[in-house]
Amino acid sequence: MVLSVVALVSALGVVLSKNPVTSVLCLIVTFFTIAGHYIMMNAQFLAVVHIIVYAGAIMVLFLYVLMLMNLNAELEPQKRNWLKYAGAISGGALLVVLVAALRDASMPALSTNATDIGLIKNLGMILFKQYVVPFEVSSILFLSAMIGAVVIGKKE
Amino acid sequence: MPVQYYIFLSIALFCIGVMGVLMRRNAIIIFMCIELMLNAVNLLMVSFSKMWADAGRVDAGSAQLFVFFIMVVAAAEVAVGLAIITMVYRNTHSVDINILNRLKN
Numbered sequence: 567m568v569l570s571v572v573a574l575v576s577a578l579g580v581v582l583s584k585n586p587v588t589s590v591l592c593l594i595v596t597f598f599t600i601a602g603h604y605i606m607m608n609a610q611f612l613a614v615v616h617i618i619v620y621a622g623a624i625m626v627l628f629l630y631v632l633m634l635m636n637l638n639a640e641l642e643p644q645k646r647n648w649l650k651y652a653g654a655i656s657g658g659a660l661l662v663v664l665v666a667a668l669r670d671a672s673m674p675a676l677s678t679n680a681t682d683i684g685l686i687k688n689l690g691m692i693l694f695k696q697y698v699v700p701f702e703v704s705s706i707l708f709l710s711a712m713i714g715a716v717v718i719g720k721k722e
Numbered sequence: 723m724p725v726q727y728y729i730f731l732s733i734a735l736f737c738i739g740v741m742g743v744l745m746r747r748n749a750i751i752i753f754m755c756i757e758l759m760l761n762a763v764n765l766l767m768v769s770f771s772k773m774w775a776d777a778g779r780v781d782a783g784s785a786q787l788f789v790f791f792i793m794v795v796a797a798a799e800v801a802v803g804l805a806i807i808t809m810v811y812r813n814t815h816s817v818d819i820n821i822l823n824r825l826k827n
Contacts, residue, residue, distance in 0.1 A: 581741055581746065600764075607769060628750065628754065635811050653745035658737070668726065673773070674724075684786055688783050689783050700791060711797075
């Protein structure tokens with residue numbers, strides 16, 4: 567699947583690229599491919615929200631902070647090499663363990679026919695019938711996060 | 723397409739995120755790798771939601787709502803975290819995480 571290969575390659579690009587701005591752009595590509603996966607799995611609302619929130623808001627925030635700090639000029643200080651290898655090896659070991667644990671699991675195949683469970687009508691019904699309280703709590707969380715960001719970022 | 727395909731894809735994305743957190747020392751890139759891990763989990767949860775919707779469960783949309791709430795929490799986390807990183811950069815003129823050793827004293 568082309569989309570998955572693009573996702574994995576650009577995710578590797580996030581980790582391996584020297585320039586932080588390149589990392590941000592690779593991460594945006596990854597987010598778009600993940601949104602494509604959401605659309606293929608009939609989660610249209612989530613795909614749209616994902617693009618708006620991640621590609622539209624979060625990555626712009628990252629880019630803004632990066633440009634504000636002007637980090638492209640200065641290189642990342644070189645870590646000792648064996649620490650880098652240790653990180654790569656432990657991440658790869660986690661990958662091997664998880665794949666080996668789940669390789670023999672028998673799962674049903676996803677059908678290709680469309681379900682309407684990801685449409686905004688059904689999700690809205692679930693959200694405002696069963697999950698009203700978490701919804702309100704998340705709005706309070708947002709408000710407190712906004713105030714916290716302003717207070718932290720304020721010059722004293 | 724089997725669900726295992728999506729499981730392995732999200733495992734791979736998650737492990738790339740873990741590697742990034744362990745290998746890099748730029749705080750902003752570590753933050754982006756955390757976003758990558760959150761997205762791997764989201765992808766897995768959407769594929770399970772699709773699996774249960776195929777099986778005829780009517781409440782399979784709950785998983786997609788959990789993904790929605792994870793996105794909410796991630797957005798709040800990014801706002802606060804980037805404010806903290808900006809603050810650290812303003813005080814130390816670096817985003818190297820080893821600088822944060824000074825929190826010990």
